[in-house]
Amino acid sequence: MNPFENALKQLDTAAAVMNLDRDKHEILKHPDRVLHVSIPVKMDNGSVQVFKGFRSQYNNALGVYKGGIRYHWDVSEDEVKALSFWMAIKCAAVNIPLGGGKGGVIVNPKELSEGELERLSRGYVQKVWRNIGSDKDVPAPDVYTTPQIMGWMRSEYEKLVGYEDPGVITGKPIDQGGSEGRSFSTAQGGVYVTRQLSEKLGKKPEDTTVAIQGFGNAGSYMALILYKLGYKIVAVSDSQGGVFRQAGIDPEKAVALKQSGGLLGCYCVGSVCDLENGELGDCQAISNEDLLELDVDTLVPAALENVITKENANNIRAKAIVELANGPTTPEADKILHEKGVVVVPDVLANAGGVTVSYFEWDQNVKGEHWSEKEVLERLEKIMVGAFDEIWQAKEKYGVDMRTAAFVKALERIAGKMKV
Ligand code: NAD
Numbered sequence: 001m002n003p004f005e006n007a008l009k010q011l012d013t014a015a016a017v018m019n020l021d022r023d024k025h026e027i028l029k030h031p032d033r034v035l036h037v038s039i040p041v042k043m044d045n046g047s048v049q050v051f052k053g054f055r056s057q058y059n060n061a062l063g064v065y066k067g068g069i070r071y072h073w074d075v076s077e078d079e080v081k082a083l084s085f086w087m088a089i090k091c092a093a094v095n096i097p098l099g100g101g102k103g104g105v106i107v108n109p110k111e112l113s114e115g116e117l118e119r120l121s122r123g124y125v126q127k128v129w130r131n132i133g134s135d136k137d138v139p140a141p142d143v144y145t146t147p148q149i150m151g152w153m154r155s156e157y158e159k160l161v162g163y164e165d166p167g168v169i170t171g172k173p174i175d176q177g178g179s180e181g182r183s184f185s186t187a188q189g190g191v192y193v194t195r196q197l198s199e200k201l202g203k204k205p206e207d208t209t210v211a212i213q214g215f216g217n218a219g220s221y222m223a224l225i226l227y228k229l230g231y232k233i234v235a236v237s238d239s240q241g242g243v244f245r246q247a248g249i250d251p252e253k254a255v256a257l258k259q260s261g262g263l264l265g266c267y268c269v270g271s272v273c274d275l276e277n278g279e280l281g282d283c284q285a286i287s288n289e290d291l292l293e294l295d296v297d298t299l300v301p302a303a304l305e306n307v308i309t310k311e312n313a314n315n316i317r318a319k320a321i322v323e324l325a326n327g328p329t330t331p332e333a334d335k336i337l338h339e340k341g342v343v344v345v346p347d348v349l350a351n352a353g354g355v356t357v358s359y360f361e362w363d364q365n366v367k368g369e370h371w372s373e374k375e376v377l378e379r380l381e382k383i384m385v386g387a388f389d390e391i392w393q394a395k396e397k398y399g400v401d402m403r404t405a406a407f408v409k410a411l412e413r414i415a416g417k418m419k420v
Helices: 003-018 022-027 077-093 114-131 147-161 182-201 217-228 251-259 272-277 288-292 331-340 352-367 373-398 402-417
Strands: 033-042 048-059 065-072 100-106 137-141 209-213 232-238 241-244 284-286 298-301 320-322 343-345
Touching (some): 003 022, 003 077, 003 331, 003 402, 033 077, 033 114, 048 065, 048 077, 065 077, 065 147, 065 352, 077 100, 077 352, 114 147, 137 147, 137 352, 182 298, 182 343, 182 352, 182 373, 209 217, 209 288, 217 232, 232 288, 241 288, 331 343, 352 373, 373 402
Parallel strands (some): 065 100, 209 232, 320 343
Antiparallel strands (some): 048 100, 232 241
16 A cells, blocks of 8 residues: 555546547656654753655656655655655646755654754755745645644755745744644635535535544644534544544544643543543544544545555445545545545545645735634635535546646646646
């Protein structure tokens, strides 16, 4: 289940449907470049530890390379390559003028002090700064990276180049050039497409049950916003495990629990599964694997890749899947789900709200503007709804699943601008 091999299979499937030019297809099987860096960090105990990092710049036919930086112990070159390819497809699928990039550092950030995390983040920039910039490659947050980390990275970059370039990185804190709405934009985009899908399927929010795997930036805001719209959140989880409650879960309670640092807990401390022991006493503890197989209307994977595979795809009972995580479904599982009639709103569409507001942030930085949250959300809604409708139409026209339709629309745009 190498994510890059999965990405290439998705490319091949779409290329066959649309008769993609052979030379362009060949070029798109490879990233433009991948930087490998070693980052020495002075630890609090005085020793030096060296961390490995990557930055993959996949394709910039439509605009500067764009994509987050992930801090995770399982980061690999192939994962970063796959994520950078999906970024290129995602930007093109929602028709924003950006290319695809992605970075990663092999680290467990939960084991670092704040000072060590800052030195690691600045150290990463010291190794890649010549290859990034608002006119070259613009990073952003991803798993276990935060606005604070983006702020440190911008500051280090500007120190090295000797001038201000707020557009070098997005997902910054608002007082450091960040955009209104960026913090919840990935989820908000996911909510717009979930709403469009509900309309297509003729389901009202109050009749729609939702299970969400992952309770970080993407998953927690998705739960909060869907709940406010009347959707019934019946299960949530994080890395420690999850909870299920048929009567519905108020995600505010899970947020409060996580923010409390686990003081309420006696089982998997500081995690959403502590809800089981709290006010919602009738919750049932479930594993992350159980959550995926619940009998719900909508399943939202919002953690890591490769969680829906050929091993469990047949057990999936959800009617629809909205992929907030990148790469949660393998190509083999996609085939099984399509045959079962499960509608999968693919990552390259469902989670594109994040990069879209990152694009707005970069655009505001470059123009020296600051837009209101209302303006940001109006623009985001227009882009997400437009992309959903276009991809839905392509799905009907080609008789394919939504992922293949999204890739076809994206590849038409990328191939149209590639110089061979
Ligand atoms: P995050 O670090 O804020 O949260 C990650 C969440 O996943 C945490 O709740 C963590 O406990 C949980 N988790 C980790 N390992 C898990 C496991 N094995 N099983 C279940 N849960 C697990 O990260 P995020 O920014 O929310 O990103 C989540 C996914 O969304 C990733 O695939 C990321 O690439 C994708 N995504 C995020 C953004 C964004 O703007 N944040 C944009 C597009 C896509």
